[in-house]
Amino acid sequence: MNLALSDEQVFLREAARGTLSRVKTLEAARAALDGDEGALPDLWPTAKEAGWPGLLIGEGDGGAGLDAFDAMLILGECGRVLAAIPLLGHLLASAILSDAPAGAPLLGPLAVGDRRAAYLPVSPPDDISGQWSADPAHGVERAPAPIAAGSGSEARVGGELWFVPDAPDADLLVGVALRGGEPVGVAIETSADGVTIETTRRYDATRSLGHVSLDDAEALVLDAPPDSLAAAWYLAQALLAAESIGSVETALEVSVAYAKDRHTFGRAIGSYQAVKHSLTEVLRQLDNGRSLLYYAGWARRGAPAEFPLAASAARSVAGRALDQAARTMISVHGGIGATWEHDAPLYFRRAQLSRRLLGGTSGATDRVASELMAQASAA
Amino acid sequence: MDLDDTPQQAAYREQVRNWLEQHKPEAPVLAGPNALREESEIIAARRAWQGKLAEGGLAGVTWPKEYGGQGLGPIEQVICNQEIGRARVPGILDAIGVGMLGPTIIAHGGDEQKTRYLGPMLHGDEVWCQLFSEPAAGSDLAAVQARARREEDGSWRLSGQKVWTTNAQFASFGLLLARTDSDVPKHKGLTMFIVPMDAEGVTVRGLRQISGEAEFNEVFFDDVALDADAVVGGAGNGWTTALTTLMFERVTIGLGSEGLGYNSARFARAIAAEEDAREDPEVRRALGEIGSELMAVRFTGYRTLTALQKGQVPGPEAGLAKITIVNGAIRAGDLIADVLGPDALSADSEWAYMISFLPGLKSAGGTEEILRNTIGERVLGLPPAPRLDKGIPFSELRSQEATAA
Numbered sequence: 124m125n126l127a128l129s130d131e132q133v134f135l136r137e138a139a140r141g142t143l144s145r146v147k148t149l150e151a152a153r154a155a156l157d158g159d160e161g162a163l164p165d166l167w168p169t170a171k172e173a174g175w176p177g178l179l180i181g182e183g184d185g186g187a188g189l190d191a192f193d194a195m196l197i198l199g200e201c202g203r204v205l206a207a208i209p210l211l212g213h214l215l216a217s218a219i220l221s222d223a224p225a226g227a228p229l230l231g232p233l234a235v236g237d238r239r240a241a242y243l244p245v246s247p248p249d250d251i252s253g254q255w256s257a258d259p260a261h262g263v264e265r266a267p268a269p270i271a272a273g274s275g276s277e278a279r280v281g282g283e284l285w286f287v288p289d290a291p292d293a294d295l296l297v298g299v300a301l302r303g304g305e306p307v308g309v310a311i312e313t314s315a316d317g318v319t320i321e322t323t324r325r326y327d328a329t330r331s332l333g334h335v336s337l338d339d340a341e342a343l344v345l346d347a348p349p350d351s352l353a354a355a356w357y358l359a360q361a362l363l364a365a366e367s368i369g370s371v372e373t374a375l376e377v378s379v380a381y382a383k384d385r386h387t388f389g390r391a392i393g394s395y396q397a398v399k400h401s402l403t404e405v406l407r408q409l410d411n412g413r414s415l416l417y418y419a420g421w422a423r424r425g426a427p428a429e430f431p432l433a434a435s436a437a438r439s440v441a442g443r444a445l446d447q448a449a450r451t452m453i454s455v456h457g458g459i460g461a462t463w464e465h466d467a468p469l470y471f472r473r474a475q476l477s478r479r480l481l482g483g484t485s486g487a488t489d490r491v492a493s494e495l496m497a498q499a500s501a502a
Numbered sequence: 503m504d505l506d507d508t509p510q511q512a513a514y515r516e517q518v519r520n521w522l523e524q525h526k527p528e529a530p531v532l533a534g535p536n537a538l539r540e541e542s543e544i545i546a547a548r549r550a551w552q553g554k555l556a557e558g559g560l561a562g563v564t565w566p567k568e569y570g571g572q573g574l575g576p577i578e579q580v581i582c583n584q585e586i587g588r589a590r591v592p593g594i595l596d597a598i599g600v601g602m603l604g605p606t607i608i609a610h611g612g613d614e615q616k617t618r619y620l621g622p623m624l625h626g627d628e629v630w631c632q633l634f635s636e637p638a639a640g641s642d643l644a645a646v647q648a649r650a651r652r653e654e655d656g657s658w659r660l661s662g663q664k665v666w667t668t669n670a671q672f673a674s675f676g677l678l679l680a681r682t683d684s685d686v687p688k689h690k691g692l693t694m695f696i697v698p699m700d701a702e703g704v705t706v707r708g709l710r711q712i713s714g715e716a717e718f719n720e721v722f723f724d725d726v727a728l729d730a731d732a733v734v735g736g737a738g739n740g741w742t743t744a745l746t747t748l749m750f751e752r753v754t755i756g757l758g759s760e761g762l763g764y765n766s767a768r769f770a771r772a773i774a775a776e777e778d779a780r781e782d783p784e785v786r787r788a789l790g791e792i793g794s795e796l797m798a799v800r801f802t803g804y805r806t807l808t809a810l811q812k813g814q815v816p817g818p819e820a821g822l823a824k825i826t827i828v829n830g831a832i833r834a835g836d837l838i839a840d841v842l843g844p845d846a847l848s849a850d851s852e853w854a855y856m857i858s859f860l861p862g863l864k865s866a867g868g869t870e871e872i873l874r875n876t877i878g879e880r881v882l883g884l885p886p887a888p889r890l891d892k893g894i895p896f897s898e899l900r901s902q903e904a905t906a907a
Binding site: 124125126127128129132192250251375379382383390391393394395396398399400402403404406407410411412414415417418420421425426432435436437439440443485487488489490491492493495496498499500502 | 503504505506507508511577580766767770771773774780781783785786787789790791793794795797798799800801802804805807808809811812819822825826871874875877878879881882883884885886887888
């Protein structure tokens, strides 16, 4: 038993922190919110230089051959400073491709970041719906998964996917479509006929989103095993959880520093129980989220049958932790925490949007219940 | 990062599992139609079982070999606990003695004390209890008022009251924190004693709780005579000695909290058995939130264990796990009772018992409020609230409080 970071992982994390500290990401996030889209620095060259695009691609295909937990460490660092890097979609797409022999020829340029991929998020069936489904454009009903027609290694895909992370300016889209009711992996060039990606921003300027419309678009069918297609969805939950926990860390650190510094009635506000206890509540949720990230990071390869539960639990706890941390960050700072100039609203915006993407925090929570009850019934 | 056993750990697990398979028929039966019913029978059977576990090397796993332990690490302790749980047999009866008080004596006791007390404690021949908390000293433990006065011959006379004492009704000895000097600030005038529970002047009274059961006791001391060699860790050093016990308490909570039975699988089983509830979105949301937090505690325990293996001392953040468990179980009890209706509150329901037990557990081992204070100050580094008791002799403090009242 060893549930701690290796020396290599600590080094990877510290290197990422150092790299990202040289960019004024928070100032850029605020300027972009003010309408200056050009204020967001292009961090892809930075990611390429650091080798992040190839994290989950095997060394034989030009990647680093690392595992989910290493990717989670990088996304945690991105989350700490709200860095706008289109890594989430790219890593998920590369994970599916790496599990499919047919995807191998595509990996080389993705591994070094010369091409960029995005993941089409489609969630596997649960105990109630029995259907693969996608996030809806509006409302609470899940939307249908894309449909693939044709046989063999080529297919034509049709469908709509809303709020797809990192889709704008991607070269390749990788995800799941249903062919004859069965899930198959598909890879679609964004330059192909019938592919439209509409760039979308919602509330948090650092999050690149796109509405993807596929109209009889030519696709390569990926021979990835069905479990691997489902695992991509859970990896998405784990990576978003990791990114959120990174944001919680910063929100808590900044709040604690202010609570030590700011005095009222002759003493630091952090000495008052009401403030102290609200900050320890953030720490409690942060610590729970971190423990579940360790579980998920280990389970993806160490206990694949537990990965859906581990990753969903991590997302559920991390998502709620970020809500709590962002609101606490604002309230501990008092009125100043709710002003445009402060960083707290940037973390609040991140929390508000994240909780509603990729099935939502509540979707992950429901999945935890689904998985736990399935285990209980099987025992 | 790896949750699997190393080859050595797997071999140890195999050895423990074999021993348990071989000796399971000798274990006391505590549930089902053939279960023991009388408390005295249960206690006797569990003491005998603890003796067998000790002979088999399944008790005192982390104790040094010279005191009858196995000299192994916390990881082996956890493996042992896991296998005992898997075999569905009771663990040791005196978890407080072996887990917290024995290690305190090993750390601070004299050679004669170690020779005299540790063996019978480990084997369940003499059960121990922890005599720290008082009616007016819980979160503020250093405010204890039980008084021990030194006689001219070096012996002591003890008077006062303790409360929340588990196992006192059948314990042979207690480890007791008493005030021996009221003229110095409160943390300085304390001394730790070993008290024979059959001494003249010791009265144990059961303390019934919400469930109607008496899981704890009040213990009264009326001019009890203690020998000079009853002191552990030196007169006036009681606070340091007590901190050692509390550190081992954190280890016990951090590694053994799952043993309380408040886990996600148990609660999910109860909901899954109810056809309508298992598809109800509100029920699922509550179960998902509770279940994910309780799962987190298991892996926090593994992180603690990893730190212990590297020789790090567990900090106060283990208290966060306790807060998560207790509040999660309280929510789970409410959820399950909402689903089952009033039947969940019938006298023989496991849920009625749990629902009754948890409000008290919220304060046990440190109230949620004092845990959050400690963690806020020692982990986050937030400043403490101003204190009115610093540097003031205990006797003056008492008179100040009386005036203020």
